[in-house]
Amino acid sequence: MLRGLLKGLKDLIYPNCCLVCKNRIPPAGQQQLICAGCWDLFEKNLPPFCANCGRHLDSQAIEKNACPSCSKCKANFYFDRAFSPCAYTGSIKKLIHEFKYSGKDYLGKPLGKLMHTFIRDYQLPIEHLDFIIPIPLHRSRQREREFNQAEILSQEVAREFDKKALTGVLIRVKRTQTQTELTFRERCQNVEKSFFVTKPELIKDTNLLLIDDVLTTGATSNEAAKCLKSAGARKVLLLTLAS
Ligand SMILES: [Zn+2]
Ligand SMILES: [Zn+2]
Numbered sequence: 001m002l003r004g005l006l007k008g009l010k011d012l013i014y015p016n017c018c019l020v021c022k023n024r025i026p027p028a029g030q031q032q033l034i035c036a037g038c039w040d041l042f043e044k045n046l047p048p049f050c051a052n053c054g055r056h057l058d059s060q061a062i063e064k065n066a067c068p069s070c071s072k073c074k075a076n077f078y079f080d081r082a083f084s085p086c087a088y089t090g091s092i093k094k095l096i097h098e099f100k101y102s103g104k105d106y107l108g109k110p111l112g113k114l115m116h117t118f119i120r121d122y123q124l125p126i127e128h129l130d131f132i133i134p135i136p137l138h139r140s141r142q143r144e145r146e147f148n149q150a151e152i153l154s155q156e157v158a159r160e161f162d163k164k165a166l167t168g169v170l171i172r173v174k175r176t177q178t179q180t181e182l183t184f185r186e187r188c189q190n191v192e193k194s195f196f197v198t199k200p201e202l203i204k205d206t207n208l209l210l211i212d213d214v215l216t217t218g219a220t221s222n223e224a225a226k227c228l229k230s231a232g233a234r235k236v237l238l239l240t241l242a243s
Pocket of ligand 1: 018019020021022023034035036037038039
């Protein structure tokens with residue numbers, strides 16, 4: 001009884017509020033950090049998916065047999081296939097921004113859940129993957145931000161499926177400037193040779209899942225996948241929260 005009373009008191013003093021709408025989460029959902037309503041409002045990426053970038057293809061794209069995002073950048077991706085549970089817009093975009101730039105590492109849990117729910121729902125071949133690898137930050141940038149958001153997401157997914165997240169094997173050797181204003185080609189040049197594999201023997205002939213927070217043009221993840229492939233990786237799948 002005392003425990004129940006203390007918990008009631010704690011809920012009164014520190015009510016569990018949704019991280020998105022700030023409304024109180026009913027006691028039944030107290031384990032969650034995002035309320036069911038907000039969870040449903042995230043714009044989900046629904047099938048059919050583009051076989052390259054993983055974005056949703058509408059009927060027009062299917063008719064033309066061309067993904068608008070992929071045809072725009074005319075990319076030849078080194079990763080075998082990309083997946084994203086959400087479209088990069090609305091409250092998920094805001095949440096990712098807070099996760100990345102406001103030091104809110106605890107957002108890794110609900111955001112990681114988006115990833116493993118997606119892996120289950122769409123039966124991604126997780127059992128055939130040897131390692132999960134986060135897109136690394138340059139060490140000076142990681143020092144500024146205090147953590148690497150991709151590493152936290154990788155750990156969440158690895159724990160859920162009993163896999164190993166490899167850190168320190170793919171490293172970032174070049175600190176690149178912000179890419180917001182650049183085209184795909186310019187971004188590719190900007191990130192060229194910015195990754196390095198420290199232990200190629202570890203990833204030779206492996207199937208990997210590369211994880212990042214967002215896929216925009218794909219230039220960064222593409223360069224990372226290129227680096228892993230030239231170090232001997234057999235297959236590289238890419239999973240991001242949003243694209
Ligand atoms: Zn909410
Ligand atoms: Zn595409």
